[in-house]
Amino acid sequence: xxxxxxxxxxxxxxxxxxxxxxxxxxxxxxxxxxxxxxxxxxxxxxxxxxxxxxxxxxxxxxxxxxxxxxxxxxxxxxxxxxxxxxxxxxxxxxxxxxxxxxxxxxxxxxxxxxxxxxxxxxxxxxxxxxxxxxxxxxxxxxxxxxxxxxxxxxxxxxxxxxxxxxxxxxxxxxxxxxxxxxxxxxxxxxxxxxxxxxxxxxxxxxxxxxxxxxxxxxxxxxxxxxxxxxxxxxxxxxxxxxxxxxxxxxxxxxxxxxxxxxxxxxxxxxxxxxxxxx
Amino acid sequence: xxxxxxxxxxxxxxxxxxxxxxxxxxxxxxxxxxxxxxxxxxxxxxxxxxxxxxxxxxxxxxxxxxxxxxxxxxxxxxxxxxxxxxxxxxxxxxxxxxxxxxxxxxxxxxxxxxxxxxxxxxxxxxxxxxxxxxxxxxxxxxxxxxxxxxxxxxxxxxxxxxxxxxxxxxxxxxxxxxxxxxxxxxxxxxxxxxxxxxxxxxxxxxxxxxxxxxxxxxxxxxxxxxxxxxxxxxxxxxxxxxxxxxxxxxxxxxxxxxxxxxxxxxxxxxxxxxxxxxxxxxxxxxx
Numbered sequence: 001x002x003x004x005x006x007x008x009x010x011x012x013x014x015x016x017x018x019x020x021x022x023x024x025x026x027x028x029x030x031x032x033x034x035x036x037x038x039x040x041x042x043x044x045x046x047x048x049x050x051x052x053x054x055x056x057x058x059x060x061x062x063x064x065x066x067x068x069x070x071x072x073x074x075x076x077x078x079x080x081x082x083x084x085x086x087x088x089x090x091x092x093x094x095x096x097x098x099x100x101x102x103x104x105x106x107x108x109x110x111x112x113x114x115x116x117x118x119x120x121x122x123x124x125x126x127x128x129x130x131x132x133x134x135x136x137x138x139x140x141x142x143x144x145x146x147x148x149x150x151x152x153x154x155x156x157x158x159x160x161x162x163x164x165x166x167x168x169x170x171x172x173x174x175x176x177x178x179x180x181x182x183x184x185x186x187x188x189x190x191x192x193x194x195x196x197x198x199x200x201x202x203x204x205x206x207x208x209x210x211x212x213x214x215x216x217x218x219x220x221x222x223x224x225x226x227x228x229x230x231x232x233x234x235x236x237x238x239x240x241x242x243x244x245x246x247x248x249x250x251x252x253x254x255x256x257x258x259x260x261x262x263x264x265x266x267x268x269x270x271x272x273x274x275x276x277x278x
Numbered sequence: 279x280x281x282x283x284x285x286x287x288x289x290x291x292x293x294x295x296x297x298x299x300x301x302x303x304x305x306x307x308x309x310x311x312x313x314x315x316x317x318x319x320x321x322x323x324x325x326x327x328x329x330x331x332x333x334x335x336x337x338x339x340x341x342x343x344x345x346x347x348x349x350x351x352x353x354x355x356x357x358x359x360x361x362x363x364x365x366x367x368x369x370x371x372x373x374x375x376x377x378x379x380x381x382x383x384x385x386x387x388x389x390x391x392x393x394x395x396x397x398x399x400x401x402x403x404x405x406x407x408x409x410x411x412x413x414x415x416x417x418x419x420x421x422x423x424x425x426x427x428x429x430x431x432x433x434x435x436x437x438x439x440x441x442x443x444x445x446x447x448x449x450x451x452x453x454x455x456x457x458x459x460x461x462x463x464x465x466x467x468x469x470x471x472x473x474x475x476x477x478x479x480x481x482x483x484x485x486x487x488x489x490x491x492x493x494x495x496x497x498x499x500x501x502x503x504x505x506x507x508x509x510x511x512x513x514x515x516x517x518x519x520x521x522x523x524x525x526x527x528x529x530x531x532x533x534x535x536x537x538x539x540x541x542x543x544x545x546x547x548x549x550x551x552x553x554x555x556x557x558x559x560x561x562x563x564x565x
């Protein structure tokens with residue numbers, strides 16, 4: 001496929017993106033690029049830096065660069081349900097991390113208005129030495145829930161996880177399933193404006209998965225905008241209204257979710273006919 | 279000639295950063311944003327400090343006593359040795375205490391700040407937190423330990439001649455100024471060590487040398503009169519001298535001394551903050 005045709009971006013002209021003023025957009029990306037520089041190939045030490053400075057030479061080994069996002073422009077108005085599709089390494093997760101303010105853009109402008117709930121990595125910010133309850137407060141504080149608010153919600157969390165009797169136990173003695181359940185419960189306890197979800201969240205046993213789906217749906221309904229990254233096309237079609245297709249850090253297509261997924265699947269099928277498109 | 283080999287790769291990340299053109303409004307917005315962000319994330323800092331202290335002492339029978347035991351033992355040894363040499367210094371243990379306890383706050387804070395970004399890699403790459411949270415939490419943890427051990431040691435040194443005086447009222451102010459100095463240095467070291475990991479090793483060596491260059495073990499009157507001015511070149515000297523005045527001599531510190539220390543603290547904190555903020559965005563790529 002020629003490069004130029006990939007670069008073309010079509011804009012979704014749904015009723016919710018037109019007619020509303022710019023202040024209504026929760027997320028605005030303007031020509032955003034993000035470059036990763038790999039420093040691993042060069043042990044850049046103080047000695048090296050000093051030598052470079054003294055000898056007035058430039059960095060001797062070229063750093064390996066990688067553009068994870070390239071010239072991305074995007075407006076996400078209130079009420080959007082966005083699904084992002086694309087192959088591995090297309091920049092989907094990087095985009096989510098950019099919106100979660102984990103990565104700053106190398107160039108361009110990012111405006112995110114409102115509270116962001118990142119369901120990107122489960123259990124980020126857990127301290128293994130602390131008990132379950134302490135971790136609930138700590139993690140809640142990181143997600144923007146103050147201790148007073150958390151106290152009111154803690155019963156709901158216990159009820160959902162079913163880990164009340166383990167609440168005082170240090171997290172390092174939790175099984176991985178318990179750990180995930182707790183992380184999921186805290187992360188979904190927030191009331192976000194913008195919800196970022198990465199991949200299918202593998203959580204616990206079958207009974208819990210059903211419960212988790214319910215809870216996730218509740219969270220989706222509470223959020224003003226949802227951005228979902230997944231390889232599960234069925235759930236994307238079900239949950240989202242607008243689709244984005246990313247490839248090599250660029251936006252290939254932007255439109256109604258079914259159209260985008262169909263295009264993506266068709267493209268994938270054309271690319272590798274023998275294997276089934278997932 | 280191959281164009282590829284001659285093409286020069288622009289060196290984009292300097293440390294220390296090249297001086298920026300002065301744009302006060304940028305820094306004003308940064309300060310305002312930080313104030314808002316720190317207010318929002320204050321529970322996180324609080325939580326980190328409390329949990330850090332708790333984790334440190336849980337399951338140890340003596341708990342906080344361990345924090346006291348180490349400097350106490352050190353001071354006992356030092357006062358045994360040095361009181362033989364320096365018989366002109368009265369209440370030598372109190373003198374030692376007044377210098378050593380603040381110093382251990384400084385050295386703990388700096389050692390902790392050096393690794394604060396690196397150790398929180400998992401957090402920084404997974405969730406957004408203002409990066410200032412990490413050095414702040416470390417310094418505050420050390421500050422709490424410092425205050426507690428200071429109070430406890432003062433009482434323990436009562437038989438050795440530690441007596442409260444009105445000048446103790448100046449102590450909070452001195453501690454605030456000293457904390458600003460330590461935080462400024464901590465921010466510098468946190469930035470430096472994130473970009474060049476060898477700074478961490480340098481810090482402990484440097485601190486050791488600095489310790490002996492600061493009049494902690496003996497008052498500067500023990501040195502040759504014509505060599506005493508050299509201590510003035512050591513920024514830590516002013517702070518330690520403040521603590522000596524307030525805790526040991528029981529005098530109000532001279533206004534000149536205090537203002538000098540405050541100016542050094544303000545400058546250090548300003549530079550530390552500016553360096554940290556200007557490099558903050560790049561840190562996540564260096565973890």
